[in-house]
Amino acid sequence: MAAPLRELRNGAPARRGWLALVPWATLAVFLGPVVLGLIGTLLPAFGILPALGGTGLTLTAWERLAAAPGLAGSLWLSVSTGVASTLLSLAIALAVLAAGYGTRPFAWVERLLAPLLAIPHAALALGLAFLLAASGWGVRLLHGLGGLAGADVFALPPLHAPLQDPDGIALTLGLVVKETPFLVLMGLAGLGQVNAARSLAAARALGYGRMTAWAKVVLPQLYPQIRLPLYAVLAFSLSVVDMALILGPGTPPPLAVQVLRWFNDPDLSLRFVASAGACLQLALVVGLIGLWRLAEMAAARLLRPWLTSGRRGTSGVLGRTAGVLGWAAVAGTSAAGMLAMAVWSVARRWRFPDLLPGELTLDTWARGLALLAGPLGATVLVAALASAIAVALSLGCLEYEDRAGIRPSTRALWLLYTPLLVPQIAFLFGIQVLLVLLRLDGTLAALVWSHLLFVLPYVFLTLSDPWRALDRRYARAALCLGVRPRTVFWRVKLPMLLRPILFAAAVGIAVSVAQYLPTLFAGAGRYATLTTEAVGQAAGGDRRTIGVAAVAQMAVPLLGFALALALPALAFRRRRGVA
Amino acid sequence: MSPAATLVLQDVSVRVGGRRLFQPLDLTVTAGRITTIMGPSGSGKSSLLALICGTLAGPLRPEGRVLLDGVPIGHLPPERRGVGILFQDDLLFPHLSVGENLLFGMPRRPGTATGGRAARRQNARNALANADLAGFFDRDPATLSGGQRARVAVLRTLLAEPRALLLDEPFSKLDMELRGRFRRFVFDHAESRRLPTLLVTHDMADADSAGGPMVTLACAETKAEP
Structure with missing residues (x-):
């Protein structure tokens, strides 16, 4: 280095x-x-892969890629899940940092970081899948609550569950749960570099509420510190495979999954198409990081007058609540998913709609x-x-x-x-x-x-x-x-x-x-x-x-x-x- | 005990970029005397000491010659200069016991009467006892009082058998009552070992108590004082 x-x-x-x-x-x-x-x-994307007989420069792979059914759908799915999950993770991470940094309960957020970060993507996705599945904990819980209220909801597993949904909502949630702790960790490291506590104290002494002070004074200093990790999150979310295989839709799947399918296809000629698709994936990531950068610059310019407008802001209760709830949802979902996996691993029989298995083994x-x-x-x-x-x-x-x-x-x-x-x-x-x-x-x-x-x-x-x-x-x-x-x-x-x-x-x-x-x-x-x-x-x-x-x-x-x-x-x- | 030596600075200054921190300095520090360098903060006092012991870092560049006992040492790495230094903070290694901190700096001379394992440990224990710290060998440095830690730091520096001693405001963080006694402790040790000693401070009382020659670092822009 x-x-x-x-x-x-x-x-x-x-x-x-x-x-x-x-x-x-x-x-x-x-x-x-x-x-x-x-x-x-x-x-290979341009036809050169001697092992498979590709020796001349051609554009065939790109033509086949462009003609592949569902390509537009795959692209849109990658972009929508990737950008939505990155924005949501960033919002939750910033909100929880703004609401909690330097306060006593924040020690709990910090303490949870290592175990949350330690959960592998696949395990987390499997846990979340069971929470969201038609016969999963979410539906069972609703059934139980309905029973308490005297209503008979979900006597049978519903036909539609928000798992592997065509819009990739489950995948987006999974990415948010996985990436938010990482952004909080990077934010903490960045805050240490910019001496946030002192800036915050100075702004609050000038009459700014905690959240406004944070947004106007700390965030502009913090953002450059977390820019690279944020881009890494964006790149990862745009091209995730393992979580997408578990939580994402299959027809069409996100681009990266589709590319992997082509790479693994018994028809070896699809290796060329896969290579072209992989290049497209790279272009997608590079392009979106570029767009993100442009959006950053636009936001910085547009928000500049607001920084010096003198508005002190309100108490920011809404923002603080959002931060706390967002973090609770992220940590709670991870914990519930892992717990569900642990319970399943020792279950002998676990009928629907029981909340817990009848017999353990x-x-x-x-x-x-x-x-x-x-x-x-x-x-x-x-x-x-x-x-x-x-x-x-x-x-x-x-x-x-x-x-x-x-x-x-x-x-x-x-x-x-x-x-x-x-x-x-x-x-x-x-x-x-x-x-x-x-x-x-x-x-x-x-x-x-x-x-x-x-x-x-x-x-x-x-x-x-x-x-x-x-x-x-x-x-x-x-x-x-x-x-x-x-x-x-x-x-x-x-x-x-x-x-x-x-x-x-x-x-x-x-x-x-x-x-x-x-x-x-x-x-x-x-x-x-x-x-x-x-x-x-x-x-x-x-x-x-x-x-x-x-x-x-x-x-x-x-x-x-x-x-x-x-x-x-x-x-x-x-x-x-x-x- | 190392023989009496002399520390000589010739045209010494510290450069940062194209600028000098202070006017080039000529100074002879004789054995057993404590020479005091005064100067406001930011005048380059600490950088001067870092230059002498070879730990100048970052954009700071040394200038001039440093001789110990007539031999130039400016090209040597810090660990081979034989120049001991005491900082404002004691910097005792927190993962080592008090005794291990002392052993860390003591020279090894395997096979000799004074350099073997047992002799080194005994030497460290004796030093602790002489500094009213008998029985502290196995203590965790974190459990010591500020004054005790400061004394251990002095012992650690001296037991490394330096041929010159640099003091980088080592008294400034101690409270008034402790300060006078600790100052005496350091000065007595430096004098009894006949070490050429350079003290950096901005406290007049330190300088008076040292009793040796006094030099004020002059800003590069102005003329050096005589």
């Missing part, structure tokens, strides 16, 4: 050695595949664990390796920054976000082509590497703030005691930052566990993980088995976070001063 930046040397000779290679290696590890993968997707777990032992092992192995490599590379980059005396620029941050901004489907096929050429497809190395592309940015982002926040004078004091930089790294920085380092490792594990498409493409069908199993089960699987798969999938990252909290507490149980 650091090497491409201008170096500022200081008095002492910069001590770098092999460490100087780490930022370059890191860039190569996670940007190289994205670039090569994009090329490997772009070429551990049989499903016994059978499920036997079946899932392989995927579980693969999940843990890949997650541990990808996370460990990501932590090592991130630490190398950050330590290099310290020793070379450089600070990263915004440009470096954009590089870091690249794998999160480019739709997965747009470069994973190209990577697969590349892996086949290198005879690496379906190997553990390829699988770990494909996860690393997405694990590394998150791990680096999680680790870099606490690393840079460590009082630099500790390292200086250690150096002035005559201790070498390497020893300072191992004996001062690492132990003092053990907690954030392990937390970043847990984030890495959670990100890896959640990966669906990379496992599909790089694993070449030879590796099944809990996530591919869970998504595979979703279509027509037994709900009890789905419950086991979803709970197992959720358990791995939660265990990671639990260890990340417990180990430093144990190691430093007699050291109160370790943050």
Whole structure:
């Protein structure tokens, strides 16, 4: 991350050695595949894929893509669900931050963040699917409430349920539930950078209500801090596959799902159409990020007079209530969905419209664990390796920054976000082509590497703030005691930052566990993980088995976070001063 | 104990961009004396100390020569300069016990009578005992009072056996009553070890109590005071 930046040397000779290679290696590890993968997707879109007999430049794939039935519907579905869910997530995240930041109950929001973020997309979608399904908890609850009121609602499951609805409402809800906590987390990090508390206090002393003060003073400072994560959310929502397979409609599906279908079609000639579709997906994301940017600039211009109009605003009760309710809905839905999965996993019989199963059993777990032992092992192995490599590379980059005396620029941050901004489907096929050429497809190395592309940015982002926040004078004091930089790294920085380092490792594990498409493409069908199993089960699987798969999938990252909290507490149980 | 040394600054200043923070400084700090550098905040006092111990960072560039005992040290990394520094904050490592903090900076000389594991630990315990901190070896630094922590920080710096000592306003955060006693503690140690010592402060009382020569950092725009 650091090497491409201008170096500022200081008095002492910069001590770098092999460490100087780490930022370059890191860039190569996670940007190289994205670039090569994009090329490997772009070429087949224009007819070039020698393995399938495509050697000449043609536009056939694009013509077939344009003629594909339902393409317009797919495009509209991607855009509407992606933009709606991003706007809604942003609104809820900003409202809850505005209503709560700096207040005492907000500690609860912060405490919930890690577990909410740890829930893999697929598990969350499966949980939400059961809440929304025709015979799900939502309908059962309505039936029960109706019964209390003496009315007989939903004696039978209704014919229409808001699940896999053609407008993608269920998918939008799922994305909101998944992405809001992430935006809250990024907002919190951003608020720390802009010293929001002081600005807020100053504005309120000038007579502004809390919400108005927030909107006029804090938001303009905060927004640039969360712009990149927000774009990542937009890009993800526009091109999500795993959640769309579970919650989204099938005819037509969102574009990314349709592209995946073409990639997996037994008719190999559709690979060319799929590549063209993947390029279209990329263009869609790039175009919408561009439009979003334009909208930002327009809003900034239009709202400027309002900032200085002197209006103090009202108490903002509405906004605060919306923030609290929105957050409660997000957290409550996640929790209810996960709880539903857990209940299903131990249910023997659970008739409609009972609220709870009549009989409990551990049989499903016994059978499920036997079946899932392989995927579980693969999940843990890949997650541990990808996370460990990501932590090592991130630490190398950050330590290099310290020793070379450089600070990263915004440009470096954009590089870091690249794998999160480019739709997965747009470069994973190209990577697969590349892996086949290198005879690496379906190997553990390829699988770990494909996860690393997405694990590394998150791990680096999680680790870099606490690393840079460590009082630099500790390292200086250690150096002035005559201790070498390497020893300072191992004996001062690492132990003092053990907690954030392990937390970043847990984030890495959670990100890896959640990966669906990379496992599909790089694993070449030879590796099944809990996530591919869970998504595979979703279509027509037994709900009890789905419950086991979803709970197992959720358990791995939660265990990671639990260890990340417990180990430093144990190691430093007699050291109160370790943050 | 290291032999008496002299710290010499020749034409030393700190540059940021094209600008000097203060007029180039010539100064000889003799062994066992405490030279005080005064100056308002922002005048570059702390940067001067960072320059001497080699931890100048960011856009700040060193200028001039620093000699310890006649040998230039400006090109050396901080850990090989033999210059100890005390900061405003004690900066005790929170993950190490009090004793481990002391051991952290103590030189290792395996195989010698004073550099082995047991000897180093005994040395640390003795130092604690001499500073009215007997029995504090295994304590968590977070459980110590401000004055106790400050004394441990001094011991840690001195046990690293520096050949010169820099004091970056180490008394400014202590309350008045503690301040005088702690100042005496630091000065006595510096003098008894015959260390050339440079104190940076904006408090006249510190300077008076140090009793040595006094220098005021001059802003780059104006003439240096004689």
